[in-house]
Amino acid sequence: MRIVAERDYSRAWPMPARTSFIPGTSIELVRPPSLSEAPRHVLFDFDGTLSLIREGWMEIMVPMMVRTLAPFARADESEESLRALVGNFVAELTGKQTVYQMIRLAREVEARGGKAADPLDYKAEYHELLMARIASRREGLAAGSVAPASMLVPGSLELLALLQGRGVAIYIASGTDEKYVLEEARLLGLDGYAPGAIYGARADHANFSKELVIRRILGENRVEGASLLAFGDGYVEIADCKAAGGTAVAVASDEAGRSGKPDAWKRERLIGAGADIVIPDYACGRALVDYLWSGGGGIGPAGP
Secondary structure, X not given: OOOOOOOOOOOOOOOOOOOEEOOOOOOEEOOOOEOOOOOOEEEEOOEOOOEOOOOOOHXXXXXXXXXXXXXXXXXXXXXXXXXXXXXXXXXXXXOEOXXXXXXXHHHXXXXXXXXXXXXXXXXXXXXHHHHHHXXXXXXXXXXXXXXXXXXXXXXXXXXXXXXXXXXXXXXXXXXXXXXXXXXXXXXXXXXXXXXXXXXXXXXXXXXXXXXXXXXXXXXXXXXXXXXXXXXXXXXXXXXXXXXXXXXXXXXXXXXXXXXXXOOHHHHHHHHHHOOOEEEOOOOOHHHHHHHHHOOEOOOOOOOO
8 A cells, every 4th residue: 555645733833822803703813814805715624614424433433443452552551541542643633534544553553563454444444333323314314304404513504605605616625535525515415515526535545635626726727825715623724725825714613512612622723733713613604704805804802
């Protein structure tokens, strides 16, 4: 299996001493953008940014990896210490394609003298377990007994409609396998907002990355990065958007609770990746669109 590196997480941007909020909203302005023109191309991550179908995936991945590592544990490694190790690297690699977490698992097995399976085999095992967990969600959506809104980050459809009304091109890119992203986007009613522009991971992971999607968007449309706006709850899309010169909105979503409050771990991580703005969901989507389409700029230090 050929392994090609994808962008690793690193804190490239410092935490500001103080941030501000658009008054009366939960929209946190970390580094208020100053836009000379309105965004023309908008990229969304999928899981955790729009879809909640796979909420709880870490509760499947971490135990599966601990079970895999346990037979090769060193004398001083307990199940608890393995769980901590796995939890740390799974979290550190969140945002990259799933296979990268499995590549790390294979390396940990080999570091303990074991013979690792192919990372794609580990990925297949994990995915089978995950699909069993989320089967009722997918089946309910397909049957109409589960409302799409209950499986979406709050305000997702409303924001997409607002953006569509502004005439922008919308794209969705995910580290989840493309065939499942396409299927789940259809179940959630998202496919109509990004026709022909939904991308996901492939078996040959070297031929897909969010960075490549961004390059394709800019290259095919012959536009500069300043025309790009990206939404994501993972560091990859935030860092790649900033590297291209775009405006990055961190969606620090509380996937399980849907509380309307930002997830503290996501917030800190995404600010470090370069997020210009942090939101917990899209409840204030209209205010955010109005702000960005007016050119951005500082609003003031008042909190929500």
